Amino acid sequence: MDNIYNVLLINPPIALEVYSEKLHDFWLITPPYSLLVLAASIIKIGANVKVLDADADMLSDEEIVSISMKFKPKYIGFTVMTPSVYLVKRICSKIKKKLPDVKIILGGVHATALPFELMNELQDADYLIKGEANEILTKLIKSNDKIENLSNIEGLLYRNQKKDIIANKGQGFIDDINKLPMPAWDIIDLNKYRAYRLLMWNKQYVKPYAPIFTSWGCPGTCSFCSNRLMHGNKVRFRDPEKVLEEIDYLVQKCNVKSICIQDDSFTIKKNHTYEICHGLINRKYDISLMCQSRADTIDEDMINLFKKAGFTWISFGIESGSQKILDQANKKLTKKILYNTVLLTHKSGLNTHLNFIVGLPGENSNTIKETIDFAKQLKSVSYGFSFATPFPGTKLWDFAAKNSINLTTNWNYYDWVNYPPQSLNKNITSSDLKKFRKRIIRKVIISPSYIFRIIQKFGIKIFLKFFIVDGIKVFSKFILK
Numbered sequence: 001m002d003n004i005y006n007v008l009l010i011n012p013p014i015a016l017e018v019y020s021e022k023l024h025d026f027w028l029i030t031p032p033y034s035l036l037v038l039a040a041s042i043i044k045i046g047a048n049v050k051v052l053d054a055d056a057d058m059l060s061d062e063e064i065v066s067i068s069m070k071f072k073p074k075y076i077g078f079t080v081m082t083p084s085v086y087l088v089k090r091i092c093s094k095i096k097k098k099l100p101d102v103k104i105i106l107g108g109v110h111a112t113a114l115p116f117e118l119m120n121e122l123q124d125a126d127y128l129i130k131g132e133a134n135e136i137l138t139k140l141i142k143s144n145d146k147i148e149n150l151s152n153i154e155g156l157l158y159r160n161q162k163k164d165i166i167a168n169k170g171q172g173f174i175d176d177i178n179k180l181p182m183p184a185w186d187i188i189d190l191n192k193y194r195a196y197r198l199l200m201w202n203k204q205y206v207k208p209y210a211p212i213f214t215s216w217g218c219p220g221t222c223s224f225c226s227n228r229l230m231h232g233n234k235v236r237f238r239d240p241e242k243v244l245e246e247i248d249y250l251v252q253k254c255n256v257k258s259i260c261i262q263d264d265s266f267t268i269k270k271n272h273t274y275e276i277c278h279g280l281i282n283r284k285y286d287i288s289l290m291c292q293s294r295a296d297t298i299d300e301d302m303i304n305l306f307k308k309a310g311f312t313w314i315s316f317g318i319e320s321g322s323q324k325i326l327d328q329a330n331k332k333l334t335k336k337i338l339y340n341t342v343l344l345t346h347k348s349g350l351n352t353h354l355n356f357i358v359g360l361p362g363e364n365s366n367t368i369k370e371t372i373d374f375a376k377q378l379k380s381v382s383y384g385f386s387f388a389t390p391f392p393g394t395k396l397w398d399f400a401a402k403n404s405i406n407l408t409t410n411w412n413y414y415d416w417v418n419y420p421p422q423s424l425n426k427n428i429t430s431s432d433l434k435k436f437r438k439r440i441i442r443k444v445i446i447s448p449s450y451i452f453r454i455i456q457k458f459g460i461k462i463f464l465k466f467f468i469v470d471g472i473k474v475f476s477k478f479i480l481k
């Protein structure tokens with residue numbers, strides 16, 4: 001490419017708005033992986049890229065504008081999730097006032113789910129890219145913003161001279177993810193990223209922290225999940241050699257101490273998982289590893305291999321203690337499988353983090369009781385209880401429309417942390433849902449058996465530090481209010 005364009009990719013400062021400064025110190029701070037993957041692709045064609053992690057750096061709008069002005073970008077890209085729509089809108093408008101010629105590009109999950117609506121809502125945005133954006137962004141940067149070039153780029157939305165929104169057909173989807181370069185780890189400082197302190201109480205392994213992906217996509221069809229919309233059902237695997245090379249880079253060059261394999265399920269293709277685990281065993285790195293798995297794709301041999309390879313945690317989506325709700329959510333898993341897998345994981349000495357969802361269609365006080373009983377039976381040391389949130393593009397969103405459930409159009413509410421939940425069950429109110437969640441937490445976590453388990457496993461010092469000091473902060477701000 002002849003011109004070297006400055007491209008600024010911004011991760012919006014969500015944490016500051018949602019969790020506040022006080023709790024920022026406590027939360028997971030994860031590198032903006034999506035932006036680093038995009039950065040690597042456009043660096044290859046000569047772009048001069050800066051990734052501004054306004055989230056990790058807790059930047060104010062003014063600081064973001066000032067950094068943008070200094071960098072003099074031709075393009076500024078934002079990743080947009082549903083609850084960050086208004087935040088991105090506000091920042092775009094402030095940037096455009098100071099830099100009227102800059103071209104603003106939107107991408108990410110919400111941009112893919114409701115592209116036309118988002119371009120309408122964010123009048124300061126010039127472009128929007130649907131789906132996996134690497135190739136499309138490369139074409140856009142090469143297009144020189146000429147309309148005749150733009151009209152040929154599939155998956156792109158832009159504005160014509162009359163400012164009408166033009167939506168090209170298609171959506172970005174990368175068939176061979178092995179062709180992508182390694183994320184541009186060298187353009188950020190990994191020292192500022194760290195794993196959830198609650199999961200990594202051994203200080204030595206908290207940071208630097210990095211997520212990696214060994215595959216994109218998930219064959220699952222769960223009603224509450226946005227991943228299918230973004231990455232499709234066809235799972236694409238990275239060559240294990242490339243994955244191990246990336247881990248080598250992160251450990252040897254960036255001194256990373258904690259890695260989360262963030263695939264939707266790291267265990268769906270046995271050979272792939274085994275090859276990576278054997279590579280890790282040979283390397284003997286002193287790091288902490290965790291991954292996410294679907295309970296029906298992992299067995300005792302694999303769990304034992306994880307243990308040998310240095311994994312300390314596996315995260316499972318359990319969702320509910322009611323088989324009826326699991327079936328209705330299209331989880332395609334039985335409670336028996338979930339129970340046996342979690343048990344096997346604990347037997348091997350690995351810890352589990354178990355995710356549950358409160359308020360899925362079919363929820364009532366009986367199913368809540370089933371969830372409480374099941375969560376207790378599973379005897380984990382870490383649980384997450386979020387509210388069922390009907391994100392655009394999910395089957396829950398369609399369910400609400402089909403059942404005439406009025407959903408709010410305020411995107412801030414599509415966040416299971418800070419706002420009252422929306423009910424998907426006609427006879428249950430938002431305040432019932434909050435009560436249900438409190439009940440679950442009280443019975444499962446603030447219970448003598450849980451406290452005993454934690455002290456037995458991690459000792460009284462860890463219990464006091466993480467579960468009393470930090471726990472009270474989190475509980476009082478979000479969970480019990």
Ligand code: B12
Nearest residue numbers: 033034077078079081082083084107108132133226415416
């Ligand atoms: C890591 C992660 C986070 C991290 C950091 C996210 C970040 N900014 O990097 C944290 C913990 C902060 C987070 C928070 C939340 N998350 Co989250 N998260 C993820 C996760 C697990 C991985 C993201 C990732 O790196 N993917 C890998 C990359 C390669 O894919 P990608 O992100 O889709 O990026 C590609 C495209 O989207 C596009 N793209 C992305 N950004 C941009 C920007 C531009 C300019 C362009 C052109 C293109 C583009 O190109 C990329 C490369 O091809 C995904 C699940 C998943 N598997 O993707 C959920 C996911 C994105 N999160 C989700 C949710 C629900 C949330 C929360 C709402 C949870 C909550 N608290 O209620 C919050 C939202 C915070 C907020 N207020 O905006 C949903 C999205 C729902 C939605 N419609 O918004 C997902 C899809 C999970 C799911 N199974 O449904 N999340």
Ligand code: SF4
Nearest residue numbers: 218220221222225264
């Ligand atoms: S919830 Fe997990 S298993 Fe279900 S579709 Fe999403 S990523 Fe796949």
